[in-house]
Amino acid sequence: MNEITGNEIIHQYLRHNKKFPHVLCPGCGHGIVLGTLIRSIHSLNIPKDDVVIVAGIGCSGRLAVYVDFNTVHTTHGRALSFATGIKMANPKLNVITIMGDGDALSIGGNHLIHAARRNIGVTALILNNNIYGMTGGQSSPATPMGATTMTNPFGQLDKSFDTVELARGAGANYVARGTTFHVKKLEKVLTDAIERPGFSVVEAITPCHTQYGRKNKYKTPVDMYKWMKKAAIPVDRYNELSEAEKEDRLAIGVFVERDQPGFEERYFDLKAKLQAQEEKGGK
Amino acid sequence: MKSQQVLQRFEIRFSGLGGQGIITLGKVMGQGLAIGHGYNVTQTQSYGPEARGGSSKCDLVISSSPISYPKAESLDVLVALSQEACNTYYPYLKPGGALVIESDLVKQPPTNQFLGLPYTRLAKDKVGIAQAMNTVVLGSLSHLLPFINQKTMRKSLEAVLPEKIRAVNAKAFNLGLRLAKKEWGDDVGAVWEKE
Amino acid sequence: MARRKKRKEIFALGNEAVVEGALLAGCSFYGGYPITPSSEIMEIMASKLPQTDDGVFIQMEDEIASMGAIIGASLAGRKVLTATSGPGFSLKQENLGYAVMAETPLVLVNVMRGGLSTGLPTCPGQGDVQQARWGTHGDHPIIVLSASNVQECLDMTITAFNMAEKYRTPVILLLDEITAHTREKIEIPYEGEFEVFSRTIPSMPPEWYKPYEETVRGVPPMPPIGSGYRFHVTGLTHDRNGFPTQRPEEVVELMDRLHRKIDQFFYDIQLVEEIQTEDADTVVIAYGCVARSAELAVQQARANGIKAGLLKLKTLFPYPRRQQEKIMANAKTIIVPELNMGQMSREVKRVNQGRASVRTINRIDGQIITPSEILKVIMQG
Ligand SMILES: Cc1ncc(C[n+]2csc(CCOP(=O)(O)OP(=O)(O)O)c2C)c(N)n1
Ligand code: SF4
Ligand SMILES: [Mg+2]
Numbered sequence: 001m002n003e004i005t006g007n008e009i010i011h012q013y014l015r016h017n018k019k020f021p022h023v024l025c026p027g028c029g030h031g032i033v034l035g036t037l038i039r040s041i042h043s044l045n046i047p048k049d050d051v052v053i054v055a056g057i058g059c060s061g062r063l064a065v066y067v068d069f070n071t072v073h074t075t076h077g078r079a080l081s082f083a084t085g086i087k088m089a090n091p092k093l094n095v096i097t098i099m100g101d102g103d104a105l106s107i108g109g110n111h112l113i114h115a116a117r118r119n120i121g122v123t124a125l126i127l128n129n130n131i132y133g134m135t136g137g138q139s140s141p142a143t144p145m146g147a148t149t150m151t152n153p154f155g156q157l158d159k160s161f162d163t164v165e166l167a168r169g170a171g172a173n174y175v176a177r178g179t180t181f182h183v184k185k186l187e188k189v190l191t192d193a194i195e196r197p198g199f200s201v202v203e204a205i206t207p208c209h210t211q212y213g214r215k216n217k218y219k220t221p222v223d224m225y226k227w228m229k230k231a232a233i234p235v236d237r238y239n240e241l242s243e244a245e246k247e248d249r250l251a252i253g254v255f256v257e258r259d260q261p262g263f264e265e266r267y268f269d270l271k272a273k274l275q276a277q278e279e280k281g282g283k
Numbered sequence: 284m285k286s287q288q289v290l291q292r293f294e295i296r297f298s299g300l301g302g303q304g305i306i307t308l309g310k311v312m313g314q315g316l317a318i319g320h321g322y323n324v325t326q327t328q329s330y331g332p333e334a335r336g337g338s339s340k341c342d343l344v345i346s347s348s349p350i351s352y353p354k355a356e357s358l359d360v361l362v363a364l365s366q367e368a369c370n371t372y373y374p375y376l377k378p379g380g381a382l383v384i385e386s387d388l389v390k391q392p393p394t395n396q397f398l399g400l401p402y403t404r405l406a407k408d409k410v411g412i413a414q415a416m417n418t419v420v421l422g423s424l425s426h427l428l429p430f431i432n433q434k435t436m437r438k439s440l441e442a443v444l445p446e447k448i449r450a451v452n453a454k455a456f457n458l459g460l461r462l463a464k465k466e467w468g469d470d471v472g473a474v475w476e477k478e
Numbered sequence: 479m480a481r482r483k484k485r486k487e488i489f490a491l492g493n494e495a496v497v498e499g500a501l502l503a504g505c506s507f508y509g510g511y512p513i514t515p516s517s518e519i520m521e522i523m524a525s526k527l528p529q530t531d532d533g534v535f536i537q538m539e540d541e542i543a544s545m546g547a548i549i550g551a552s553l554a555g556r557k558v559l560t561a562t563s564g565p566g567f568s569l570k571q572e573n574l575g576y577a578v579m580a581e582t583p584l585v586l587v588n589v590m591r592g593g594l595s596t597g598l599p600t601c602p603g604q605g606d607v608q609q610a611r612w613g614t615h616g617d618h619p620i621i622v623l624s625a626s627n628v629q630e631c632l633d634m635t636i637t638a639f640n641m642a643e644k645y646r647t648p649v650i651l652l653l654d655e656i657t658a659h660t661r662e663k664i665e666i667p668y669e670g671e672f673e674v675f676s677r678t679i680p681s682m683p684p685e686w687y688k689p690y691e692e693t694v695r696g697v698p699p700m701p702p703i704g705s706g707y708r709f710h711v712t713g714l715t716h717d718r719n720g721f722p723t724q725r726p727e728e729v730v731e732l733m734d735r736l737h738r739k740i741d742q743f744f745y746d747i748q749l750v751e752e753i754q755t756e757d758a759d760t761v762v763i764a765y766g767c768v769a770r771s772a773e774l775a776v777q778q779a780r781a782n783g784i785k786a787g788l789l790k791l792k793t794l795f796p797y798p799r800r801q802q803e804k805i806m807a808n809a810k811t812i813i814v815p816e817l818n819m820g821q822m823s824r825e826v827k828r829v830n831q832g833r834a835s836v837r838t839i840n841r842i843d844g845q846i847i848t849p850s851e852i853l854k855v856i857m858q859g
Pocket of ligand 3: 058100101102127128129130131132133140
């Protein structure tokens with residue numbers, strides 16, 4: 001059944017009863033990530049009914065509405081808490097959250113670290129465009145130091161989060177980073193992430209020219225892709241660089257691969273054990 | 284079961300120090316009166332900062348008819364297992380109500396009309412564990428209060444306790460019962476017997 | 479009705495009775511964050527749910543996440559519960575609004591403690607009544623119930639679940655520290671003795687299903703996620719298909735239906751208990767632990783030859799307006815005692831419109847209003 005290719009795949013998964021056009025700006029990277037996600041799910045042969053997309057609030061969160069899965073568009077930052085409830089209520093479902101950088105790292109930062117600590121069997125796809133896109137270009141915790149935003153007109157003063165290190169430290173099973181320029185690689189890590197039990201984090205670096213690029217040093221969307229192309233290097237090569245060389249570079253690839261059982265697995269094991277005990281006691 | 288003696292809002296307060304098993308005492312007695320005897324019972328207790336700082340309090344309201352107001356307001360029986368508790372709560376005792384004290388710990392009773400037993404010492408020396416002190420109190424109250432059927436109370440005590448500590452507590456209960464009878468007299472609870 | 483089986487009797491805490499009621503009503507999912515004086519509900523759930531067939535218990539990182547988790551679980555087909563107090567209730571508000579908008583059944587128990595902010599954690603209060611009504615932003619309908627004794631904690635929890643499922647809405651059950659922390663003998667009804675309502679699941683083929691379609695009751699059927707009905711759930715104002723819309727006629731259609739599905743069924747939702755109100759010229763209107771003080775005060779007043787009565791509110795919102803109007807046929811004085819500065823008395827006065835004289839008794843010192851305080855006001859007439 002996987003004979004179809006390219007746009008045909010995507011069309012099979014879009015909601016045609018949803019009134020297009022979509023809300024994304026020309027040049028926005030979010031759509032590329034959505035296409036990647038669809039191809040990943042398609043390659044895994046997961047029935048649409050078994051996929052739940054749980055999205056936060058932001059331009060990224062709007063993606064959920066376009067795809068023909070079970071879709072839940074939640075509140076800002078809270079997607080992972082909804083996803084945790086869905087997964088625990090029905091562990092058979094493939095639960096994937098779509099969050100922005102503001103969504104996942106700022107207002108939802110606490111939920112992110114606890115989802116990782118718990119190692120709940122959910123895939124967290126974080127669309128990092130270094131900015132609050134939807135609300136008009138305010139600083140996010142992923143905005144680079146020195147960048148100009150609506151809320152840091154004189155340059156961003158604070159440091160930004162490293163999503164990978166954050167997720168690793170909090171205990172995620174799988175952590176990877178990709179970009180919308182390196183689409184094949186992104187698809188590969190996303191597919192791995194969905195397949196793997198426990199909590200997986202995939203950070204997708206995606207351009208928001210409208211709210212971030214043009215106010216900084218990227219005159220056109222193409223300039224943003226040029227930056228990605230130049231900055232991103234595989235993690236093993238990145239690790240060989242000197243600290244000075246690392247400055248303008250961005251490591252991509254897989255950073256963490258662990259095989260801890262997911263929270264739902266541990267919980268349902270416990271239940272089974274308790275039930276066995278009770279049966280024994282009953283006899 | 285003997286027919287139940289009619290009660291209208293009989294109020295008991297257990298008070299003393301944290302760690303004396305006061306809440307458990309109230310719960311066990313409440314359960315025994317509610318389920319075993321068929322009374323309406325409300326049990327309330329102190330929580331939080333009030334319950335820390337070393338002091339503890341637990342109230343029972345017992346009645347043959349449904350209880351509207353659940354808190355104890357004017358006490359028929361005050362059980363004070365520390366001097367501080369005795370000082371604090373004695374003013375809430377009804378005229379004619381009974382003050383029951385731990386006679387080693389309450390050295391200055393506010394009145395000469397009280398019923399005392401050295402509960403802690405009894406538990407330690409005669410039962411072998413100090414923690415059974417609350418059950419000795421329960422035994423003595425089961426003698427004091429004529430509406431308590433001693434057998435029923437002993438049974439509900441055993442029902443709530445884990446197997447391991449059942450025998451010790453039965454011993455403590457009987458000790459309290461026996462000593463109360465001996466020290467306080469057979470008809471110590473006669474005032475409540477009328478109806 | 480003849481009793482077929484004997485009810486089991488237990489000596490239980492109000493919070494314990496909530497758990498018993500929830501399990502009887504079919505609750506199989508609890509997500510929460512501990513806070514006094516509601517924690518026992520969570521603790522007992524933590525030991526009970528893992529031992530039931532399909533029960534799930536999860537401690538979340540905060541109250542916001544707890545609401546998210548139970549909403550997710552409810553969308554996946556579970557009957558869900560969370561409980562909180564004080565500051566935790568404030569944190570629940572964001573996703574409470576989401577649940578109203580996305581028509582997600584859930585039961586939220588708030589054991590009211592004293593004071594604002596961290597306030598008086600271990601004391602009783604009734605200061606969250608209007609927050610329960612209006613705590614989440616935006617116009618919205620909500621059902622708020624209360625209980626005044628341990629038996630009612632059980633009964634009203636079952637009722638809360640039934641209403642949540644019947645009307646596809648969150649239901650708030652407001653308790654107070656005294657009711658939650660009192661132990662009393664309660665009867666556990668046997669299976670078949672009480673109603674257990676479960677949400678309607680669609681019967682049409684998935685391709686015909688419109689998740690937010692108009693129905694006679696105004697309550698669309700709700701399939702569990704993963705059962706073949708793929709649709710979009712959102713907190714944005716949406717059309718019948720669940721897709722975001724800003725078209726005024728679609729916005730109005732949704733908002734109308736959300737209100738109408740509750741408004742139509744006032745007779746089912748508004749629960750009160752009338753105690754000696756038939757001939758009463760002085761009526762106390764009370765709820766929660768204060769209703770117990772009021773009941774004793776009314777008995778004492780009757781013993782003194784005063785025609786006093788009690789209207790005990792079990793549903794706080796939608797406010798039982800008609801029930802108040804009924805007792806106002808005779809009542810010359812209405813007394814509203816509550817552990818706040820006058821939150822429910824606003825509703826009473828709104829319905830009264832100057833007809834009877836409304837007296838309030840308010841206490842905010844973390845102590846209960848005693849029967850004698852109420853009796854004094856009854857005697858003043
Ligand atoms: C509680 C709350 N606070 C603020 C907002 C406003 N808001 C909507 S989206 C957003 C930021 C979105 O940024 P990001 O998560 O990075 O997503 P992007 O739009 O960049 O994809 C904010 C602050 C909100 N919806 N809810
Ligand atoms: S504002 Fe940025 S993130 Fe949002 S749609 Fe436009 S380009 Fe994409
Ligand atoms: Mg962003």
